[in-house]
Amino acid sequence: MELILNNPVYQGLTSGDQHLSLGSENVKYFDEAVSPFVAFDEVYEKGFEELYDLLPPGRTILYAIPQPIAPPKGWQLLHEIKGVQMVFEEGREILPGTFAPVPLEKQYAAAMVELAKLTKPGPFGLRTIEFGHYYGIFDQDKLVAMTGQRLHPQQYTEVSAVCTHPDHLGKGYASVLVQHQVQLILQQGQVPFLHVREDNSRAIALYERLGFRISRNMNFYFMRRM
Missing domain, CATH: 3.40.630.30 (Gcn5-related N-acetyltransferase (GNAT))
Structure with a gap:
């Protein structure tokens, strides 16, 4: 499949x-x-x-x-x-999170775009939130980490926009948010997958610890109509 x-x-x-x-x-x-x-x-x-x-x-x-x-x-x-594509392995344990992710609604769209521009997880616009199920972590009133869902091909759901503000790295936010997404996706009867740059060894190692395995290479081409 x-x-x-x-x-x-x-x-x-x-x-x-x-x-x-x-x-x-x-x-x-x-x-x-x-x-x-x-x-x-x-x-x-x-x-x-x-x-x-x-x-x-x-x-x-x-x-x-x-x-x-x-x-x-x-x-x-x-x-x-x-890049590489990674798929969650069936049966892997979902560990309990130490932070409570906050649902991100449309009023947070500008802050989400700002965080994505800073951290560059991939293309992110004001309407990207319409893919749904975005959650974030705040430091006081500032959005410092988030992730959500993007593509929904048949029985699969993509975890996307995994990003953490540079001032808040090393706190485990990405791990908590990705595991939260995995849990949501599994509850929907779907299989989680994601994409990551092939040279992002730190992220690949994290995703492997969280139960993902590399499925295939994936080339991404940004082009402009002339």
């Missing part, structure tokens, strides 16, 4: 994230304020051509695929990230 995660964006846009999906029958994407992700079935050879016709000049997209690709015609490659 993990073949679903070979193309998680497309699978999400055609299943659990369908309510946020834009595009055509063959090509899907999110509003850029939600996420720059775009996708199409791997066997559809005209995906980028159709995206070019659907999206305005200057629109930035993010395309995820296990195998490397060359920049398609009409698209400027801005940045390439080599």
